[in-house]
Amino acid sequence: MLSAGLNTMSFSWVASPAATELEIVVVDWVAKLLNLPEQFLSKGNGGGVIQGSACEAILVVMIAARDKVLRSVGKKALEKLVVYSSDQTHSSLQKACQLAGIHLENCRVLKTDSSTNYALRPESLQEAVSKDLEAGLIPFFLCGTVGTTSSTAVDPLAALGKIAKSNEMWFHIDAAYAGSACICPEYRQYIDGVETADSFDMNAHKWLLTNFECSLLWVKDQSALTEALSTNPEYLKNKASQANLVVDYKDWQIPLGRRFRALKLWMVLRLYGAENLKSYIRNHIKLAKIFEQLVSKDPNFEVVTPRIFSLVCFRIAAVDNDEKTCNNLNRSLLDAVNSSGKLLFSHTILSEKFVLRFAIGAPLTEEKHVMEAWKVIQEEASFLLSK
Known part of the structure; x- marks a missing residue:
């Protein structure tokens, strides 16, 4: 067990913790530093996991969103699923679409310009969604960005989230670079609206003094991940997992095996504060x-x-x-x-x-x-x- 304190960034050892338990502690620590909504914390239905990169994170949540929709409308509707983003969104979104089987002609890359400092305009999103609905397509995934690669543009999260919710789309926020800055109260404003998101990701290895690879992904509904990614062969069965006494992070990611990434992040948090x-x-x-x-x-x-x-x-x-x-x-x-x-x-x-x-x-x-x-x-x- 661990007894953790965020303000002092310290905890006492009661027993030698498992890698999974330490990961739960550190992702909750960072979530609290970012002042994320409680739905993203491990004590409820949500929680966090350390991925290798934001590219892996966006693929994982896209697969979860895809399967969630297909369970409702049927697997044959895959060719109707539509993804939305701005033209400043990282190229990992396109790769995620290719890997998740989303037709590239159904990837809406919405134009931005200097009038909004290259942020995605909600009006552009709403117009694109309306056209796709009229065409009988299924809007299912929206990616907003906090700190785009080209110019660190910040998308208007609250407005985008409202559109996503009204159209039952999964809303993912990619804050790979700028998310770290939002631990500072004066920059927290740039993730206002995160409460409307289904998932949120930031890279500790970009700007939080942590070695590559350490990308933190939070979701509001962990079951969306596990239902899409779980495997349960005989050779992996154990009493703890079957009794739901532990978090099986293998079901929150693409690979089965995983690195002990939580330790280096824990060391950074403990060393610097x-x-x-x-x-x-x-x-x-x-x-x-x-x-x-x-x-x-x-x-x-x-x-x-x-x-x-x-x-x-x-x-x-x-x-x-x-x-x-x-x-x-x-x-x-x-x-x-x-x-x-x-x-x-x-x-x-x-x-x-x-x-x-x-x-x-x-x-x-x-x-x-x-x-x-x-x-x-x-x-x-x-x-x-x-x-």
């Missing part, structure tokens, strides 16, 4: 804000989307609206900076603009590194612009 983890995240966001200010003050550059967390999307500004030349300049800047060996950053495409991404997330990054990086970027940009 809640307040130090919050300070760690706040420092990265502060450094990103410093970089954003540097970009804003330079007339040769522009910030493309408002910074929310620790990612800054920027680029050399277009002259005379010549986007083609601007895109080529920024592509050359990316290559030049990365080839220097002094720093490494990445890019994305937003509204057909080639955008540079400056992401802060390494434990040892300090303000001096940000200043040095900006100096390199300015020097390379000045050289390109002079040509």
